[in-house]
Amino acid sequence: MVERIRRSLPMAGLTRGKRSPVTCQFKCANACTRPVCNDSPNEYFRDIVSAGFSRRSLLGAGAVGAMAVTLAACSASGAATTGSAGSAAGGAGSAGGAAGTGGPLAFSPIAPVDKSVDAFTVPGGYDWRPILRWGDPLFTDSPAFDLHAQSAKAQALQFGYNNDYLEILRTKDGRKALLYCNHEYVNPDLMFPETGGPAETERHGIAKAAHGGSVVELERASASEPWTYVRGGRLNWRITADTEFELTGAAAGSEMMTTADDPSGRRVRGMVGNCAGGTTPWGTILSGEENFDGYFRAEGTSTGEKRYGLNAEETSNGWEKTDRRFDARRPDFRNEPNRFGYIVEIDPNDPTSTPVKHTALGRMKHEGATVALARNGKAVAYMGDDERFDYLYKFVSKRKYRKGDRAHNKKLLTEGDLYVARFQGDSDPAQIDGSGALPSDGRFDGSGMWLPLIKNGKSAAPGMSVEQVLVYTRLAGDKVGATKMDRCEDVEPNPETGRVYVACTNNTKRGTDGEAGADEANPRHENRDGHVVEIEEAGGDATAERFGWNLLLVCGDPADDDATYFGGYPADKVSAISCPDNLAFDRSGNLWISTDGQPGTIGCNDGLFRVALDGDRRGFVEQFLAVPREAETCGPLVHEEEGNVFVAVQHPGEDGSFAEPHSLFPDYVSGTPQPGQAATPRPSVVQVFRTA
Numbered sequence: 001m002v003e004r005i006r007r008s009l010p011m012a013g014l015t016r017g018k019r020s021p022v023t024c025q026f027k028c029a030n031a032c033t034r035p036v037c038n039d040s041p042n043e044y045f046r047d048i049v050s051a052g053f054s055r056r057s058l059l060g061a062g063a064v065g066a067m068a069v070t071l072a073a074c075s076a077s078g079a080a081t082t083g084s085a086g087s088a089a090g091g092a093g094s095a096g097g098a099a100g101t102g103g104p105l106a107f108s109p110i111a112p113v114d115k116s117v118d119a120f121t122v123p124g125g126y127d128w129r130p131i132l133r134w135g136d137p138l139f140t141d142s143p144a145f146d147l148h149a150q151s152a153k154a155q156a157l158q159f160g161y162n163n164d165y166l167e168i169l170r171t172k173d174g175r176k177a178l179l180y181c182n183h184e185y186v187n188p189d190l191m192f193p194e195t196g197g198p199a200e201t202e203r204h205g206i207a208k209a210a211h212g213g214s215v216v217e218l219e220r221a222s223a224s225e226p227w228t229y230v231r232g233g234r235l236n237w238r239i240t241a242d243t244e245f246e247l248t249g250a251a252a253g254s255e256m257m258t259t260a261d262d263p264s265g266r267r268v269r270g271m272v273g274n275c276a277g278g279t280t281p282w283g284t285i286l287s288g289e290e291n292f293d294g295y296f297r298a299e300g301t302s303t304g305e306k307r308y309g310l311n312a313e314e315t316s317n318g319w320e321k322t323d324r325r326f327d328a329r330r331p332d333f334r335n336e337p338n339r340f341g342y343i344v345e346i347d348p349n350d351p352t353s354t355p356v357k358h359t360a361l362g363r364m365k366h367e368g369a370t371v372a373l374a375r376n377g378k379a380v381a382y383m384g385d386d387e388r389f390d391y392l393y394k395f396v397s398k399r400k401y402r403k404g405d406r407a408h409n410k411k412l413l414t415e416g417d418l419y420v421a422r423f424q425g426d427s428d429p430a431q432i433d434g435s436g437a438l439p440s441d442g443r444f445d446g447s448g449m450w451l452p453l454i455k456n457g458k459s460a461a462p463g464m465s466v467e468q469v470l471v472y473t474r475l476a477g478d479k480v481g482a483t484k485m486d487r488c489e490d491v492e493p494n495p496e497t498g499r500v501y502v503a504c505t506n507n508t509k510r511g512t513d514g515e516a517g518a519d520e521a522n523p524r525h526e527n528r529d530g531h532v533v534e535i536e537e538a539g540g541d542a543t544a545e546r547f548g549w550n551l552l553l554v555c556g557d558p559a560d561d562d563a564t565y566f567g568g569y570p571a572d573k574v575s576a577i578s579c580p581d582n583l584a585f586d587r588s589g590n591l592w593i594s595t596d597g598q599p600g601t602i603g604c605n606d607g608l609f610r611v612a613l614d615g616d617r618r619g620f621v622e623q624f625l626a627v628p629r630e631a632e633t634c635g636p637l638v639h640e641e642e643g644n645v646f647v648a649v650q651h652p653g654e655d656g657s658f659a660e661p662h663s664l665f666p667d668y669v670s671g672t673p674q675p676g677q678a679a680t681p682r683p684s685v686v687q688v689f690r691t692a
Contacts, residue, residue: 040478109622112604125692140232152205161210163648165277166635208241237351241270249359251470260332276368282409288366292340298328362473374542384488392421419450425520434518434525436563445550502533503580529556567619575623586640594633643690653681
């Protein structure tokens with residue numbers, strides 16, 4: 001089976017930089033080989049009426065700093081930055097260069113690491129250790145992980161595969177915590193041998209059990225010690241592709257949600273493709289179902305199916321062969337895909353609770369959702385649709401947050417107003433030529449509007465009911481004229497300033513034949529390196545329907561690309577960065593960016609980067625860590641006051657096979673697995689901690 005899949009990889013020879021065609025196969029169903037889902041005529045709206053405020057009255061220009069470090073190109077061996085590959089308990093690294101930003105998390109930025117290096121690289125004075133790995137037993141009755149004796153029953157009791165969004169909720173004394181982590185997708189090539197191994201039905205069961213999420217108790221002796229997980233913790237639980245969920249919101253119970261298994265249209269089995277997420281002010285976890293289309297075989301003929309990328313091809317997972325609900329060609333399961341693509345809310349403190357899918361936040365390829373509380377107490381959720389030329393969204397709850405009333409607050413996302421973004425630049429359109437060159441005012445910036453899709457319980461999308469807007473949210477965005485973006489991934493409001501940051505990973509179709517050209521919010525044709533948008537809501541009010549914006553970063557390697565921009569900071573004094581994905585903040589107000597697929601001229605392992613946002617260091621990018629070869633950096637979490645940084649390392653050694661792994665992360669000692677450990681890469685949650 002492995003070789004058959006590999007010979008037919010549709011993206012083989014078409015990927016750029018380090019992106020593996022295997023990742024394209026299993027993670028996003030080879031989306032780049034298919035026509036762009038958004039064929040609406042929406043372009044950049046230059047004729048929008050001014051929002052009545054100056055862009056510069058909202059956002060400071062940011063001065064240029066004078067002192068920084070100059071970083072070299074990728075290190076081919078990693079020796080200058082990593083030392084040895086490390087052990088299962090971690091491997092301390094060292095890095096050249098002057099010390100970076102001061103404060104509780106001071107470090108000297110590492111040099112980029114060549115994409116061939118299988119090492120987890122950290123700065124000098126830091127070490128790393130895996131907290132949880134794929135297959136680690138979570139319950140007292142969980143079997144130990146055995147690569148050669150896997151079963152669906154065992155996997156449902158073990159840590160899942162390809163971890164993504166990460167949260168660690170600590171107790172007041174700092175010695176206990178609750179970890180939540182998404183499990184986005186699986187790679188059968190690395191999980192199962194080419195011949196032998198589990199039968200197809202069992203293999204599919206293992207894969208479904210490896211999806212979803214994990215809630216796991218952690219403990220440590222003191223705040224200066226690394227975390228360890230608690231096997232058999234009282235609050236440990238697994239969510240899988242078979243777990244029962246409840247649908248909430250206006251679309252729940254509609255005809256578009258009914259199937260043979262659920263005539264009520266209110267109960268759904270499983271979540272899939274869960275990527276990023278957020279933690280609510282009331283302590284629940286939000287998780288975004290992203291590339292759900294790749295799990296279903298459908299007719300692919302209706303407008304709605306086409307707009308979401310559903311098609312009649314056999315899926316990469318093949319679950320439709322053994323589980324009828326994934327075959328949407330069947331009339332009795334035609335609506336099953338309509339029940340996926342939502343923001344999921346999970347209460348990590350209650351393993352007996354039923355997680356929910358909130359239709360009020362719309363259906364799309366959700367990267368995730370993050371919630372801020374507005375001045376009036378309403379919950380505001382920001383969301384990106386991770387598809388080329390798709391949109392940026394915002395949800396404003398109808399009800400208001402009540403401090404201490406968790407039961408009430410858990411209903412805030414069931415009803416409210418849904419918006420989509422339209423961006424307007426303030427430069428002469430002739431100056432936005434697709435090259436990425438700055439316009440004459442020295443900034444990519446402008447104003448914008450949040451266009452209502454649902455307002456006061458009524459549809460604002462012409463010809464669509466409320467239920468239709470929530471199930472076919474992309475079509476509603478098309479109708480109102482939203483701005484086509486370059487793959488909005490994580491969207492994070494800064495908890496200190498309220499400014500909102502949007503990671504646009506890339507869009508190599510921008511400006512190509514028949515596709516939308518450059519605009520000031522997406523200023524490069526064939527945008528391979530991505531950019532980061534900074535938004536400030538009008539009057540600092542998260543519920544406002546107008547905003548100002550600018551581009552904080554136009555990513556790439558400034559040594560090889562003149563069309564880069566780092567918030568005004570000297571481009572020759574920053575770490576090269578490409579394909580921004582997940583975002584986080586530290587207590588000092590810095591933005592942290594994890595990358596996914598640093599392609600093109602960079603050609604280096606993905607990493608985690610810190611970016612200053614204000615003052616004369618605004619736009620100063622420093623690389624903190626690099627993940628092993630063919631891996632993606634996910635779920636960054638920064639506990640600055642403790643000197644700890646956490647990441648989820650996804651798909652290490654993705655382009656290898658069961659017989660010939662390309663990575664042995666995280667169980668290697670000088671490149672070989674420890675005795676008793678599996679000779680295969682294992683996606684893991686990693687803690688980086690200060691040692692000096």
